[in-house]
Amino acid sequence: MLFVTIVLDGVGVGAQPDAHRYGDAGADTLGHVIATQSPHLPHLQALGLGNIRHIDGLPPATAPVASFGKMTEVSAGKDSTTGHWELAGLLLGDAFPTYPNGFPDDLIDAFIDRTEARGVLGNRPESGTVIVEELGERHMETGAPIVYTSADSVFQIAAHVDVIGLEALYEMCRITRDEVCTGPHGVGRVIARPFEGTPGSFRRISPKRKDFARLPDEPTLQDLLQEAGVRTVSIGKVADLFGGRGFTETRKTTSNKDGIEATIDGIRRAVQGGERTFIWVNLIDFDQEYGHRNDPQGFAKALESFDRALPRLTEALPRESRLVITADHGNDPTTPGTDHSREYVPLLYWGDPSPRPLGTRRSFRDHAATVLRFFDLHVPADSVPFEQRVLG
Structure with missing residues (x-):
């Protein structure tokens, strides 16, 4: 038995209410990319991507190969951690803390005290490329790490490897995760850059980037699968979003192309091994390389590349x-901002014996319910497997 989930990071399908x-308001990642760039997506179209909703330039398939719909994010937030946690069956009532004006003095003081850093540079929301270019030379002169955040709930620490070595940087991040970013400052991720x-x-x-995630307070989908003897494989950044918890095997990737090849290899190995296996993949380029950089052309080309790989998958x-x-979540590259967007996410369910409309799911948790049902495990009462139709 094999179940594969591929998360196209940042590819939303329209603003939620x-x-x-x-x-x-008005965000529409997929719709705007297709409207402005007209990518050629025959295989996604055949699965039913154009059947999810009306999208100019992406006609619906007459007989979709997959079941199709969209899912609603219920948790507070619009970042990768929140989205993946909900896909794993967890809801966040309160959003992870964010710092649009930089980190407060008490948090910075605690960081310097616990890590014995030589002060800090930066301390503001900023692009990593921009802040390193601006402050990198000063960092090399002073030895003070560059600390910055973004619109997401992250505490990012950048350091030159000749000034603060990799292991020292990782230890600084571990201390920050365990001793500094706690309680009301419990950010979703501390990231070594x-x-x-x-x-x-x-x-x-x-x-060499390394994420130190806040750990979930409750059992996740992959925890439950592991307990039942199902082999769980993370490809891309998925495991990082759960602090590595619940995964039998973790495979880092450097790009969408690398992630797709790792997925195909993972499928082949699962088939050869004959074990019950769940493979969870994150393809990050849509978000990291094109959404945050307001590059709809690059976004469209990444969609086309994924589409070309679909038959092999x-x-x-x-x-x-x-x-x-x-x-x-969404990340509309055609809007002025560079942040994630609160959008519905697409749902294509291949392998369903009777492909059909799946409606608008009330929560991403229906994904966890579907995986649990597939492996004959208990499904929580507050979520609905995809095989069960919902109205909407």
């Missing part, structure tokens, strides 16, 4: 297996 509360190079040509070392899947293609 509460989007205005997040400053996201190492870089190298010289002033004017600094380069982030993305493969589905051909690798054995009969009776399942594939979900969804997202964790």
Whole structure:
């Protein structure tokens, strides 16, 4: 038995009714990318992407190969941690703390005290590339780490590997996670951002980035699967969002292409091994490379690349297996801001014996319910597996 979930990070399908509360009224990541760039997506279209809702430039399939619908985020927030946690069956009543004006003095003082840092540089919301370029030389002169945040609930620490070595940076982040960012300052992630190079040509070392996530307070989908003897595999950043908890195997990736190849390899290994397996994939380029950088053309090309890879993915899947293609939030590259957006996420459910409309799901938790049902495990009463139709 094999179940694969692929999260197209940031590929929302239109603003939720509460989007205005997040400053996201009118956001429509997929709709706006298709309207402005006209990407060629024949395989996603065949699955039923154009059947989810009316999208100019993406006609509905006459006979979709997959069941289709969209899911509503109920948790407070619009970041990757919140979205993935809800996909894993958890709801956040209160959003993770964010710091649009930088971190308060008491938090910075605690950081310096606990980590013995030589002060801090930055302390504001900023693009990592921009702040490293601006403060990297001063960091090399003073030894003070660059601390910054974003619209997400993150405490990011950037350091040149020749000034603060990788292991020292990771330890600084671990201390920050365990001793500084706690209680009301319990951010979703503390992130190590190492870089190298010289002033004017600094380069982030993305493969050495390391996330220290806040741990869930309740059992997650993958925890329940592990307890039942199901092999759980994370591809991409998924495991980082849960502090690594609940995964039998973790495979880091550097790009969508790398993630797709790792997924195909993971499917083949699962088939060869014959174990019950759940593979959870995050393809990050849509969000990281194009959404945050307001690059609709690059976003469209990434969609086309994924579309071209789809036949290889589905051909690798054995009969009776399942594939979900969804997202964790929106990130509309056509809007002035560079933040995530509060949007519905797409739902394509391949392998369903009777492809059909799945409606508007009331929560991302229906994903967890579907995986649990597939492996014959208990389904919580507050969520509905995809096989059960909902109105909307």
